[in-house]
Structures are given as structure tokens and as C-alpha cells.
Amino acid sequence: MPVRIIIFEDNHRLRQSLKILLDGMENYTVCGDYENCSQAAMIVDEHRPDVIIMDIDMPGVNGIEGLRIIKERRPQTYIIMHTVLEDEERLFQCLCSGANGYILKNTSFINLLEAIDNVLHGGAPLSPTIAKKVLQSFQAAPSARLQYNLSERETEVLKYLVKGYSYKMIASACTISVDTVRGHIRNIYTKLHVNCGREAVAKALHDKIV
Amino acid sequence: MPVRIIIFEDNHRLRQSLKILLDGMENYTVCGDYENCSQAAMIVDEHRPDVIIMDIDMPGVNGIEGLRIIKERRPQTYIIMHTVLEDEERLFQCLCSGANGYILKNTSFINLLEAIDNVLHGGAPLSPTIAKKVLQSFQAAPSARLQYNLSERETEVLKYLVKGYSYKMIASACTISVDTVRGHIRNIYTKLHVNCGREAVAKALHDKIV
DNA sequence: TCCAAAATAGCATAAACATGCAATTGACAA
DNA sequence: TTGTCAATTGCATGTTTATGCTATTTTGGA
Numbered sequence: 001m002p003v004r005i006i007i008f009e010d011n012h013r014l015r016q017s018l019k020i021l022l023d024g025m026e027n028y029t030v031c032g033d034y035e036n037c038s039q040a041a042m043i044v045d046e047h048r049p050d051v052i053i054m055d056i057d058m059p060g061v062n063g064i065e066g067l068r069i070i071k072e073r074r075p076q077t078y079i080i081m082h083t084v085l086e087d088e089e090r091l092f093q094c095l096c097s098g099a100n101g102y103i104l105k106n107t108s109f110i111n112l113l114e115a116i117d118n119v120l121h122g123g124a125p126l127s128p129t130i131a132k133k134v135l136q137s138f139q140a141a142p143s144a145r146l147q148y149n150l151s152e153r154e155t156e157v158l159k160y161l162v163k164g165y166s167y168k169m170i171a172s173a174c175t176i177s178v179d180t181v182r183g184h185i186r187n188i189y190t191k192l193h194v195n196c197g198r199e200a201v202a203k204a205l206h207d208k209i210v
Numbered sequence: 211m212p213v214r215i216i217i218f219e220d221n222h223r224l225r226q227s228l229k230i231l232l233d234g235m236e237n238y239t240v241c242g243d244y245e246n247c248s249q250a251a252m253i254v255d256e257h258r259p260d261v262i263i264m265d266i267d268m269p270g271v272n273g274i275e276g277l278r279i280i281k282e283r284r285p286q287t288y289i290i291m292h293t294v295l296e297d298e299e300r301l302f303q304c305l306c307s308g309a310n311g312y313i314l315k316n317t318s319f320i321n322l323l324e325a326i327d328n329v330l331h332g333g334a335p336l337s338p339t340i341a342k343k344v345l346q347s348f349q350a351a352p353s354a355r356l357q358y359n360l361s362e363r364e365t366e367v368l369k370y371l372v373k374g375y376s377y378k379m380i381a382s383a384c385t386i387s388v389d390t391v392r393g394h395i396r397n398i399y400t401k402l403h404v405n406c407g408r409e410a411v412a413k414a415l416h417d418k419i420v
Numbered sequence: 421t422c423c424a425a426a427a428t429a430g431c432a433t434a435a436a437c438a439t440g441c442a443a444t445t446g447a448c449a450a
Numbered sequence: 451t452t453g454t455c456a457a458t459t460g461c462a463t464g465t466t467t468a469t470g471c472t473a474t475t476t477t478g479g480a
Contacts (some may be wrong), residue, residue: 095348123338124345131334134344138305151456164409166436179459186439187456196466197437198407199374205415361426376466390428396469397426406436407467 002026003120006049007033008040008066009082010058018053021109028116035059037066044074051116054099056083056090064093071098078119082112088133095134101125140208148191148209157184159210162201212236213330216259217243218250218276219292220268228263231319238326245269247276254284261326264309266293266300274303281308288329292322298343305344311335350418358401358419367394369420372411 005028009015015033023030031047034040036058044052052070056063067079080101081094094102100119103112104127115125126134141147150158153174160170167185171178185197194200204210215238219225225243233240241257244250246268254262262280266273277289290311291304304312310329313322314337325335336344351357360368363384370380377395381388395407404410414420 092348095345096350098349100345118338121338122342124336124341126334126336126341126345128328128331128333131336131341132332135305135310135334135336138302139308140306153457161408162412164404164406164412166406168436176457177459179461180457182438183458185437189438194374195438196374196376198371198411201408201411202372202374202415205412363427378466386427387429389430392468393428395467399468405468 002029003051003116004029004031004047004049005051005053005116006031006043006047007053008035008037008058008063009033009053009055010035011055018112022053022116025113037061037063037069040066040069041073044070044077048074049077051119052077052079053082053112053116054079056081056085056094064090064097067094067099068097080115080119080125086129086133088137091130091133092137102130103127104130148207150188150191150209154184154188154191155209157181158188158200158204161185161188161197162204162210212239213261213326214239214241214257214259215261215263215326216241216253216257217263218245218247218268218273219243219263219265220245221265228322232263232326235323247271247273247279250276250279251283254280254287258284259287261329262287262289263292263322263326264289266291266295266304274300274307277304277309278307290325290329290335296339296343298347301340301343302347312340313337314340358417360398360401360419364394364398364401365419367391368398368410368414371395371398371407372414372420 005022007015007018007022007030009018012035015035019030019033022028031049032043034043038061040061054063054067061069063081063083067081070077070079075098078100079098080103081099082103082105084105085091086104091102101115101124103115103125107115107127118125156174157170160173165173167178167181171181174181185200188200189195192200192203194203215232217225217228217232217240219228222245225245229240229243232238241259242253244253248271250271264273264277271279273291273293277291280287280289285308288310289308290313291309292313292315294315295301296314301312311325311334313325313335317325317337328335366384367380370383375383377388377391381391384391398410399405402410402413404413
């Protein structure tokens with residue numbers, strides 16, 4: 001029995017084109033197409049789709065909200081984001097909300113078909129430039145360390161702060177006095193523009209300084 | 211002028227096969243092939259390769275160490291990991307160390323060629339199962355929240371802890387007394403198995419609880 | 421309806437932390 | 451050679467945290 005697909009896309013012509021092309025494939029059937037996600041919950045309850053092609057920028061309930069609504073109710077549905085948007089903020093919002101793929105609209109129809117095939121086989125289709133952004137997100141911003149201009153020792157102390165060491169333990173681990181630890185931490189706070197250890201830890205982890 | 215490729219691979223037969231196949235392509239030339247990374251620094255200084263195919267599990271200096279050495283000296287070299295290893299620890303070590311792609315060895319030669327082409331065009335080739343692991347890493351482990359069994363209020367307080375709020379500020383933000391905040395934080399520490407705020411923040415961010 | 425968990429609140433105390441000020445030493449660059 | 455910066459140490463003070471114990475009120479299920 002065919003793979004059930006639903007399309008959310010506010011551009012009427014594109015939506016029709018996708019519907020006709022996908023419906024024309026032997027193994028696929030488009031069981032619904034909509035111009036926004038306002039009825040998303042009801043729609044997935046009724047149609048129980050296998051795959052959803054999801055635009056992001058839609059009037060009313062947009063694709064990211066739709067993604068969250070649908071993943072909440074029916075996490076087994078594969079959702080492939082299909083958008084012109086390349087900004088990292090929305091990209092990572094989608095990834096964190098459970099998107100199974102992220103395909104740019106400049107992609108050929110053939111590649112979209114491959115993407116659908118890909119998710120159905122347990123993969124995660126990403127357009128090349130998207131994959132690159134994702135990979136880069138794992139690397140410390142080269143500026144992070146320089147930006148804050150932490151010295152080597154300060155970085156070391158920060159590392160222990162993140163591990164939850166007390167000042168005494170840090171002093172012992174670095175073989176320096178507690179007062180010196182205090183001094184370093186004081187400087188770390190100044191350089192990171194924070195006022196307490198927890199905030200420093202959060203910033204260190206967020207900016208991948210440690 | 212052709213794309214210069216270097217292969218690091220300890221399996222002699224596979225290395226020869228890759229060398230012959232890649233060298234047979236019109237646009238590619240294999241300017242070196244080695245069984246481990248012990249001379250990696252010198253090799254890249256001398257050959258200035260465009261692309262490196264890097265195995266991980268090699269005797270002597272392994273592929274992850276090699277990756278780091280090479281990215282340090284010559285970050286513009288594209289390095290595609292080529293391995294049987296699928297464990298997440300090494301995968302994410304590679305990504306954090308600047309790998310430009312991660313291709314499993316069960317991949318066809320055609321797909322390896324596509325991967326090389328892909329990096330050269332600014333992409334990030336990932337085998338489907340790898341791409342899936344990467345995407346999943348952005349989502350909170352479904353167990354995280356349940357694993358620690360934090361209540362709603364505790365999660366809220368933890369969120370403020372991560373933001374560096376003092377107990378007073380949290381009390382004010384939640385419209386409860388400082389003593390109650392204390393109580394919640396006490397419970398959070400117990401549930402997360404930590405002893406101080408910084409450690410709680412680190413764990414919360416690491417496990418994507420907030 | 422009644423239990424269990426969650427949320428609330430209070431008090432007390434010791435330890436840890438944040439911050440202001442000051443000073444010495446060594447290394448590396450202008 | 452001189453000066454800047456990192457690293458080091460000290461001290462003092464007030465604030466914030468961590469933790470022990472107890473107790474009341476809500477609230478969501480069984």
C-alpha cells in the first residue's frame with residue numbers, strides 16, 4: 001500500500017504541482033494538501049500520513065508551529081521541511097523540534113523524491129548547504145575563544161567551573177591558592193560579562209568555549 | 211588542474227582500490243596514500259591536498275588525531291571521514307574536530323565520489339544513518355525530562371538557574387518565596403544528582419532539559 | 421473520597437561565593 | 451629597556467548558597 005503524503009504549502013501553484021507530481025509516483029499517494037497548519041492536529045488525526053512536506057513561511061499557523069503540533073501528536077510521522085529559508089535560527093528551531101529533514105526549495109523534484117525515499121529508509125535528508133551549517137554548529141566558533149580573550153589559565157579554571165568544582169577543588173587541581181582561583185574567576189566574569197558561576201557555565205557551554 | 215586527494219587507510223587492499231579508482235577519474239589525482247597519520251603534518255605540508263579520505267581505526271596515530279592535526283595546520287583541506295564506525299562518541303568527536311563529511315564504508319564507490327564532489331561544492335556529505343544521528347542529537351532525549359522526573363515547577367526554576375538568576379530573582383519571577391525556591395532547588399539537585407548550581411546548569415544544558 | 425505527589429513556606433547554620441583593594445613576579449613585545 | 455599582561459597571592463566584607471528539619475495547602479488521580 002502506498003506511502004501517504006500530506007503537503008503544507010501556502011503557494012497554491014507550487015502546492016498543486018507537488019501534489020500532481022507526487023501523486024503520479026507509483027508508491028506515493030497525496031492524501032491532503034493545505035495552505036497552512038491551522039487544522040494540522042485534526043488533519044493528521046484523520047489521515048495518519050507517513051510523510052509530510054512542510055513549508056515554513058505560511059500565513060496563520062506556520063510550519064514550525066505545525067511541526068511541533070504534529071510531532072507532539074504523532075511522532076512517527078516523518079516531516080521534511082521544504083523552504084527557501086536558510087537562516088540558522090529557524091533551521092535549528094526545526095531540528096530541535098523534531099524535523100526529519102530540511103530541503104531547500106531550489107532543490108530539483110528528483111532530489112525531493114530522493115529525500116522522501118531517504119526518510120522512509122531511516123535517513124535524514126538535508127540539502128548540502130544545510131548539512132554544512134549543521135556540521136559547523138558542532139565546531140566552536142573560531143571567534144569564541146578570541147572574542148572573550150580568555151587566557152590559558154582562565155580557560156582551564158572555567159573548565160573546572162563547568163564541572164562543578166568548588167574553589168578549593170579548583171585550587172587543588174591547578175596547584176594554586178584559593179585566592180588565585182578567586183582572581184581568575186573574577187577576570188572570567190568580567191570577560192564573559194556575567195555575574196555568577198552559573199551564568200558563566202551557561203555561556204561557556206553555549207559558546208563552546210570549553 | 212585536478213583535485214588533489216590523499217588517502218589514510220590501514221587496510222592495504224582497500225587503500226589500493228580507492229587509489230586506483232580515484233586516480234582513474236578525470237578530475238582527481240591521488241597524491242599520496244598512507245596506512246596511518248603518524249606523518250600527517252609533514253604530508254599535508256608537502257602535498258597540500260584539497261581532499262582527504264580518512265579512516266578512523268588505524269594503528270599508530272588514528273584518524274581522529276589525524277583529523278585534528280591536519281585541521282590545525284591546514285583548515286582549508288576538506289576531510290571526509292570514511293569508516294565502519296557508527297558509535298556516536300567518535301562521530302561527534304569528529305564533527306567537533308572539524309570533519310567536513312562522514313561516510314560509512316558500506317557506501318558504494320559512486321556515493322563516495324558524490325561525497326567528494328559534494329564537499330568541493332561547499333556541502334557536507336553524510337551517510338543517511340549518520341545524518342539521522344546528527345539530527346537526533348538536536349532533540350532532547352525523550353527520556354531526559356522523564357529520566358530525572360523533574361516537576362513542571364522544578365523545570366521552570368532550573369530554567370532560571372541556567373539564566374543566572376539569584377534565588378531572590380527566581381522567587382520574584384515565579385511569585386513565590388525565596389524559601390520555596392530553595393526547596394525546589396534542593397529537589398532539583400537531588401534528582402539530577404548534583405551538589406551545586408553550576409553542575410546543575412551544566413547537566414541541564416548537556417541533557418537538553420531546558 | 422482519600423492518597424501521593426507537588427507546591428508552598430519557614431528557620432537555622434555553615435560553607436561557598438562575589439567583589440573591592442593592593443602587590444609581586446616573570447615573560448614577551450615594542 | 452621599558453612597559454604591558456598573565457599569573458600569582460593576600461585580606462576583608464557582605465551576600466548567596468547548600469543543606470538539615472519541619473509543616474501546611476493544592477491538586478490530580480486511583
